[in-house]
């Protein structure tokens with residue numbers, strides 16, 4: 001750096017120029033509750049159960065309580081009790097404790113029936129720990145109804 | 153302090169005594185951290201100060217200890233993978249990479265080329281994002297707060313890319329033993345290309361603010377010096393040692409992934425000081441960008457769709473041991489696994505770069521000022537999740 | 542007599558109310574300007590575009606628990622913030638915002654400001670000592686050295702302007718500036734701005750409260766309203782040094798068309814904007830480097846400036 005440019009603070013002026021320019025440009029941030037980020041389809045949010053149509057036309061859960069997801073889970077937060085035999089086997093209880101879940105997706109990957117799905121639901125904050133424990137009925141609901149909406 | 157004798161009024165009348173008796177100066181012990189704005193998490197450094205000059209430094213760690221090495225012994229091999237995300241939580245891909253490499257070495261799995269390219273791409277994107285976070289916080293520590301926001305702007309773009317590929321922004325768990333979890337989604341390559349193209353321009357913003365700024369130079373040049381030899385003795389690795397003129401990069405010396413197939417340059421500086429480490433990381437970000445471009449070139453043309461090798465359903469490595477290391481953004485990250493033939497590791501040891509790097513801090517700040525400690529901690533880029541494990 | 546007292550009281554109320562309001566909104570302006578420089582928005586939540594933010598902040602600080610550390614010297618601990626704020630506010634008494642609009646016109650206005658401002662340093666020093674904690678002591682020590690030495694450069698840098706104006710009366714100084722003093726004294730103006738940054742602890746010289754080094758420096762242990770006092774005092778001081786720069790170098794309220802105080806405010810806020818701009822851009826100097834700049838670079842320049850000014854004035858006047 002030459003002496004002249006040092007005396008006149010060229011290095012400092014470059015910096016001032018940069019911030020000055022951004023000072024009059026448009027901000028890039030998102031005002032969260034009013035504007036919302038839509039996650040990509042691959043997003044790993046709260047897990048949900050899927051259903052299927054049987055040949056008789058009734059809807060039932062895809063899960064057949066094989067327990068592979070519970071075995072794959074590193075956090076040991078899936079608890080399953082199954083009932084019935086063979087094709088009729090369904091989970092009696094299926095509980096995921098989301099306060100322990102890592103949202104790693106290993107359970108979804110392990111499931112041979114494709115019974116689990118990771119939704120793009122991310123506003124899952126609740127007031128008590130009990131509410132974080134989801135049972136089968138809760139995991140069959142449509143999560144989007146819990147999404148917080150704010151008026152503009 | 154020398155004695156100065158004089159008369160002093162006491163209860164027994166006038167007495168001659170040492171006037172400096174009560175004014176002996178002692179060094180002051182200051183706890184920097186675990187709650188301090190610039191110790192990057194829960195690092196505790198105890199400084200002995202004489203005025204503002206440091207006479208002694210002691211580092212206390214362990215506030216974030218979660219026992220991962222022991223934890224690994226009770227988890228199966230695939231189950232431990234998401235846990236490695238939490239080591240250096242700002243460069244999760246690199247942590248995954250080290251772990252899967254070690255397991256693959258143990259089992260002798262050959263990974264498809266496409267998976268290798270995807271892995272390398274992800275590892276380099278992680279490097280950029282990690283260095284961006286480092287630059288942001290390092291500059292903030294030294295007082296340049298605007299750099300922080302500019303860096304985060306670009307980091308956000310990388311995290312968006314991660315989210316697009318694997319659904320998580322921070323704890324990605326994208327790698328799998330034998331490949332990666334899923335193929336790249338549609339539109340990813342274009343988006344990634346866009347980022348790689350605009351990143352060098354955006355990076356000019358940080359240069360404008362600090363690269364030549366006289367205050368930045370004054371704060372970083374000749375501060376926290378450590379010579380290459382001392383650094384090697386203390387186990388320094390990664391950009392921190394390359395700032396001391398040592399040509400040591402796992403990507404070159406023990407190439408993994410496709411680092412031997414792409415063209416790039418190792419960033420080395422001779423300054424040995426904070427500024428040199430800063431330059432090294434700046435250059436690395438741009439080199440990483442180049443590597444990403446080349447990976448994208450390959451992935452665009454390649455249509456094999458093989459992103460995962462055939463691996464047994466239950467991962468049960470043969471008895472034996474393996475060590476694999478990768479060049480994580482912070483330095484050499486190594487996983488040493490001993491297997492007894494069961495589905496769980498018998499013993500797993502993690503060589504965490506931040507931990508080894510942190511131990512050179514006392515050497516760096518010998519006789520420096522308080523403000524230099526901040527610059528030094530920033531320049532070796534520690535992440536406490538990795539130090540404590 | 543009564544009328545005079547009434548007018549004086551009215552002036553005091555108007556000036557102080559305005560001063561406090563400006564100080565409060567200065568925090569808002571600062572956050573907003575810095576926010577936009579950092580491609581974000583700054584406060585947006587409280588009121589339209591966050592306009593009520595300073596009031597919300599004030600309320601929050603007002604309702605916070607008032608913590609006094611066990612080791613603190615109670616009296617001094619309470620006294621320090623009051624001293625700092627009071628000295629900062631009574632400086633407004635002599636600032637002429639317009640030709641006839643100042644609370645009082647003092648014929649030694651410049652002296653008054655310099656001397657009261659140095660009392661303000663005591664507040665920070667006492668706060669550092671009285672907290673009975675280590676970081677505040679370091680902050681207090683730093684500020685003692687920093688503010689005492691930078692007061693010298695501040696004082697010296699305005700001497701040139703005073704010599705040209707030939708008075709210590711702030712009103713007279715402005716009236717004597719047919720051409721702004723900055724034209725005759727560019728070097729002194731630059732030095733004044735640098736010294737002022739040091740004097741009021743702002744980036745790049747915010748060492749006493751450098752948050753990444755000393756947590757919060759001298760006010761680490763302060764909370765609630767006592768903290769708010771320091772905060773207000775800091776911004777009040779910023780207005781004062783900018784007003785002084787306006788008066789001494791930029792021709793005060795002088796300017797065409799618009800009324801005097803509007804010109805004054807325009808110049809004042811231009812300077813304040815510059816201060817904020819600097820804060821958004823630069824890193825922070827290290828303590829020893831900062832002292833070196835002061836004593837080894839600025840002092841010689843400022844002394845040379847005085848000598849040159851004197852010689853030139855003698856030549857011009859002595860003819």
Ligand code: SF4
Pocket residue numbers: 072073074075076077078096100101102103104105106107108
């Ligand atoms: S996402 Fe991971 S942690 Fe959560 S339930 Fe599934 S396997 Fe367990």
Ligand code: SF4
Pocket residue numbers: 062063064065066067068069070080110111112113114115116
């Ligand atoms: S792996 Fe799938 S089918 Fe088996 S228990 Fe889990 S959810 Fe049900």
